[in-house]
Amino acid sequence: MSGNDxxxxxxxxxxYGIRGWIRLIPFGDDPLSWGSxxxxxVARDGEPWRExxxxxxxxxxxxxxxxxxxxxxxxxxxxxxxxxxxxxxAALPVAGEDEFYWADLFGLEVVNTAGERLGTVAGLIETGAxxxxxxxxxxxxxxxxxxxxxxxxxxxxxxxQIRVEWGSDW
Numbered sequence: 001m002s003g004n005d006x007x008x009x010x011x012x013x014x015x016y017g018i019r020g021w022i023r024l025i026p027f028g029d030d031p032l033s034w035g036s037x038x039x040x041x042v043a044r045d046g047e048p049w050r051e052x053x054x055x056x057x058x059x060x061x062x063x064x065x066x067x068x069x070x071x072x073x074x075x076x077x078x079x080x081x082x083x084x085x086x087x088x089x090a091a092l093p094v095a096g097e098d099e100f101y102w103a104d105l106f107g108l109e110v111v112n113t114a115g116e117r118l119g120t121v122a123g124l125i126e127t128g129a130x131x132x133x134x135x136x137x138x139x140x141x142x143x144x145x146x147x148x149x150x151x152x153x154x155x156x157x158x159x160x161q162i163r164v165e166w167g168s169d170w
Contacts, residue, residue, distance in 0.1 A: 006041055006049050006086040007103045009034060015077035016065045022077045024064040027102050027126065031064055032057065041086045049086060100155060109161045110135045116168040118143060
């Protein structure tokens with residue numbers, strides 16, 4: 001399966017315990033629903049995706065931990081730190097009217113209400129309050145825009161554009 005068919009759902013972080021469990025940093029609102037997918041796809045950035053069976057997914061404290069087939073101890077879990085977790089787009093539910101998979105926002109052009117091009121979405125940051133768009137302009141400059149209704153007025157996936165209430169000099 002090509003990388004274009006995979007939607008990145010999260011990233012594996014630090015090991016949890018000594019039996020191969022790993023902390024998961026989700027890039028979405030409902031990561032517990034991923035437990036219904038018996039197979040996850042994993043890869044380091046830029047490497048080919050490979051299938052791995054999910055053995056367990058549970059809430060622990062204010063986060064999530066996962067157990068994957070073939071990861072039996074802490075050493076094996078440590079080797080997966082930073083690995084991306086994904087799923088084929090066909091295996092995911094269709095996003096609602098005002099819902100978006102982060103993967104669908106990458107590369108979209110960002111234009112303000114004055115018609116000025118601010119750049120393209122290069123990444124997203126999850127914060128405690130709201131998600132933040134990382135917008136990079138043609139000169140490599142970066143803007144961080146809160147992904148909230150007061151700033152993001154419209155996302156037009158077909159036109160590959162996000163319209164925002166944000167000044168070019170901010």
